[in-house]
Amino acid sequence: MGMSTGGDDNGLMAEINVTPFVDVMLVLLIIFMVTAPMMTVGVQVDLPNAAAPPMAVQDQEPLVLGVTADGSWFWNETPRTEEQMAASLKELAKNEPDKVVFIKADAQVPYERVAKLLATCTSLGVTKVGMVTELAGEG
Numbered sequence: 001m002g003m004s005t006g007g008d009d010n011g012l013m014a015e016i017n018v019t020p021f022v023d024v025m026l027v028l029l030i031i032f033m034v035t036a037p038m039m040t041v042g043v044q045v046d047l048p049n050a051a052a053p054p055m056a057v058q059d060q061e062p063l064v065l066g067v068t069a070d071g072s073w074f075w076n077e078t079p080r081t082e083e084q085m086a087a088s089l090k091e092l093a094k095n096e097p098d099k100v101v102f103i104k105a106d107a108q109v110p111y112e113r114v115a116k117l118l119a120t121c122t123s124l125g126v127t128k129v130g131m132v133t134e135l136a137g138e139g
Contacts, residue, residue, distance in 0.1 A: 062099075062100040062101065062102050063075070063076060063092070063099055063100070063101045063102070064076055064077075064101075064102045064103075064104050064132070065085070065101060065102070065103050065104070065117060065121075066103075066104045066105070067103070067104070067105040067106065067109045067113055067114060067117060068106050068109070069106040069108040069109060071109065071113055073085050073117065075088055082120075085117070085120065086120055086124065089120060089121055089124045089126055090124045090125070092126060093124050093125030093126050094125070097125065097127070098128065099126070099128065100128045100130070101121060101126050101128060101129045101130070102129075102130050102131070102132045103117055103118060103121075103129065103130070103131050103132065104131075104132035105117075105131075105132075
């Protein structure tokens, strides 16, 4: 004989059984705990090649910031130091906030140098920044 909660013997039981719900939640928790560290593992990539379509540029001529293999920085083919580049970018952000800026880096440049230039652009207020790459198969 089963335990009775009172009332009619033919009535339905109106209690919610949470045990299956807890079991499913624990299984999901374990799955996410196992897979989460795998999502942060880095992968070796070759950044200069891309199959992305070219960006559409409006009426204005874009500014091209270059980084050569030896680590030199250029402002439209004019050599600049890091300090000069930062000062020029600050002035650009103040005078032309909607100016399109492209970063063109040599494939041999360490990613740290490119990331530093990108961080300099964004920290000084330049918001429209793109990367210049070769289409995969052209280079």
